[in-house]
Amino acid sequence: EAQVTQNPRYLITVTGKKLTVTCSQNMNHEYMSWYRQDPGLGLRQIYYSMNVEVTDKGDVPEGYKVSRKEKRNFPLILESPSPNQTSLYFCASSLSNYVPAEAFFGQGTRLTVV
């Protein structure tokens, strides 16, 4: 089954404790992206990757890091999480490197930073 898998689904952590949210896709997609969703603000793009070893900033990259060492994986790293990073996070992938022509989204990771 074609899918994007995020882990964990839910995470509560403390300020300053490094964490990684994993994202994996099994569709051999070149393009992958991370978004955060906050009430009333829709989906805002954090980082995206057009291919292996190619990553770039979206609209809200501050406080986040990503890596793309393999095509299937695109982890999101919070080196020193802060409460304003409490949010619902989505990973997405699509076949084309020209943005989400048909993007598949993961089920989301709800992060709470206390």
Add this chain to the structure above:
Amino acid sequence: GQQLNQSPQSMFIQEGEDVSMNCTSSSIFNTWLWYKQDPGEGPVLLIALYKAGELTSNGRLTAQFGITRKDSFLNISASIPSDVGIYFCAGPDENTNAGKSTFGDGTTLTVKP
């Protein structure tokens, strides 16, 4: 970056009614995408539009790519309870070298049985 404005922000309708929502931008888009997000899930693509003036249907859903390329409309006919969710418009950021995408803030739809 580019911004997409969706309206209305929320809708409360009776089952069986038709729904109309739109998405506008101050800049031109060459692609319009409509997604639906069910409660507790990630967004799922409903319809993709690639040409100004294009009208595309997917079951009870119909979307149109505005002729000015600055707006798009999504209509749902004969709504049913499972239409509940958040509807997002989205498009690629044409001002960058591809890769960036913009989403609207969403229209939240509630359908009363």
